[in-house]
Amino acid sequence: MTSARLNRIQVSATLAIAKLAAEIAREGKDVITLNLGEPDFRTPRHICKSTIQSLRRGDTHYTPSAGIPELVEAIAKKFHADNRLDVSSDQILVTAGAKQAVFMAIQAVLDEGDDAILLDPSWVTYDACIRYAGARTAWAPTDHDFMPLDLGEQITDKTKLIIINSPNNPTGAVFDRKYLEEIADLAIENDIMVLSDEIYEKIIYGKTHFSIGSFDGMHDRVITINGFSKSYAMTGWRLGYMAAPADVTRAALKLQSHSVSHATSFVQHAGITALCSDQSLVDTMTSEFRARRDILVGGLNSLGFDCKKPDGAFYVFLNVSEYGGGDAFAERLLREAYIAVTPGSAFGPGGADYIRISYAASRERIYDALKRIGDTIA
Numbered sequence: 001m002t003s004a005r006l007n008r009i010q011v012s013a014t015l016a017i018a019k020l021a022a023e024i025a026r027e028g029k030d031v032i033t034l035n036l037g038e039p040d041f042r043t044p045r046h047i048c049k050s051t052i053q054s055l056r057r058g059d060t061h062y063t064p065s066a067g068i069p070e071l072v073e074a075i076a077k078k079f080h081a082d083n084r085l086d087v088s089s090d091q092i093l094v095t096a097g098a099k100q101a102v103f104m105a106i107q108a109v110l111d112e113g114d115d116a117i118l119l120d121p122s123w124v125t126y127d128a129c130i131r132y133a134g135a136r137t138a139w140a141p142t143d144h145d146f147m148p149l150d151l152g153e154q155i156t157d158k159t160k161l162i163i164i165n166s167p168n169n170p171t172g173a174v175f176d177r178k179y180l181e182e183i184a185d186l187a188i189e190n191d192i193m194v195l196s197d198e199i200y201e202k203i204i205y206g207k208t209h210f211s212i213g214s215f216d217g218m219h220d221r222v223i224t225i226n227g228f229s230k231s232y233a234m235t236g237w238r239l240g241y242m243a244a245p246a247d248v249t250r251a252a253l254k255l256q257s258h259s260v261s262h263a264t265s266f267v268q269h270a271g272i273t274a275l276c277s278d279q280s281l282v283d284t285m286t287s288e289f290r291a292r293r294d295i296l297v298g299g300l301n302s303l304g305f306d307c308k309k310p311d312g313a314f315y316v317f318l319n320v321s322e323y324g325g326g327d328a329f330a331e332r333l334l335r336e337a338y339i340a341v342t343p344g345s346a347f348g349p350g351g352a353d354y355i356r357i358s359y360a361a362s363r364e365r366i367y368d369a370l371k372r373i374g375d376t377i378a
């Protein structure tokens with residue numbers, strides 16, 4: 001009885017693992033959840049406080065579908081200041097999470113029969129959105145540092161979109177300017193659009209984040225997506241945004257107006273507070289992530305794994321081919337050590353030998369996990 005369109009996709013693999021881990025936890029086991037893509041910090045107090053004020057003020061009604069003008073303006077200013085992107089208000093769309101922006105942007109651009117290029121590995125949702133649009137994913141290999149490898153070879157006359165994500169989920173890789181310039185050159189030469197998912201922009205360790213939309217000749221072919229979930233620990237609030245050429249934004253807006261209508265009214269007000277207030281808490285959270293990354297990577301290497309320090313996000317993508325590959329090792333960790341991680345195969349065909357470990361967990365839990373991993377492989 002279900003539509004053929006929806007039969008093309010499966011429920012998110014990351015959510016499926018979370019469900020299994022929750023089942024094991026319900027049996028009374030102490031499961032260490034290193035599978036989640038969400039900061040374990042509380043949403044900053046001043047953001048919560050301003051939301052309570054917003055509710056008291058009565059910001060509880062429908063808003064314009066594209067977002068309240070004050071938030072759209074704050075986003076335009078943020079793009080200008082942080083990303084050197086100059087976008088007008090009719091190019092911006094406020095969405096119910098960056099995931100909603102990714103979904104709508106892909107539906108706005110791709111037709112049946114088109115090709116979209118994804119770097120292998122990539123975050124799980126892109127491929128599902130491409131399939132839902134009736135298009136095909138062309139997986140482009142990456143090198144041992146998860147940087148694009150011969151991307152140009154994947155381009156056909158059907159290629160309409162390249163999707164990039166730096167800092168990256170699941171690898172933690174941050175693309176240098178050189179790689180982004182190569183992608184920009186390919187996009188211009190072949191008249192292809194680029195979707196740049198920059199949600200981990202602020203969670204970066206000593207490297208510089210570049211927005212490909214700010215590069216020469218790219219303004220009219222880039223969709224830039226960002227959100228509040230990761231930088232401000234606001235995953236449950238569901239607030240994200242995109243900036244795109246005005247026709248793409250208009251197309252996505254049609255979909256938004258007939259589905260969620262708009263992001264939640266008082267949550268949009270919280271977004272203004274997040275963007276316009278002191279940003280030092282973002283740096284505090286990032287320094288803590290950095291310390292946890294160092295503990296995790298150091299611990300894994302002392303257990304005999306070969307693990308480089310990722311430059312951004314809060315994931316380690318670990319090669320476990322020695323232990324039967326990602327699917328088998330993730331299952332073993334869950335069943336024997338009660339540690340939930342995500343098998344790399346969820347992120348593309350090239351991820352089969354890997355697991356993704358999220359270090360958005362306390363230092364104590366990371367130390368515990370390292371001990372349990374050591375016991376499991378001993």
Ligand SMILES: Cc1ncc(COP(=O)(O)O)c(C=O)c1O
Pocket residue numbers: 037096097098099100102123165169197199227228229235239240
């Ligand atoms: C690469 C990437 N993009 C987008 C999202 C979605 O974020 P949001 O919570 O804003 O929908 C995630 C969340 O895991 C992500 O990892």
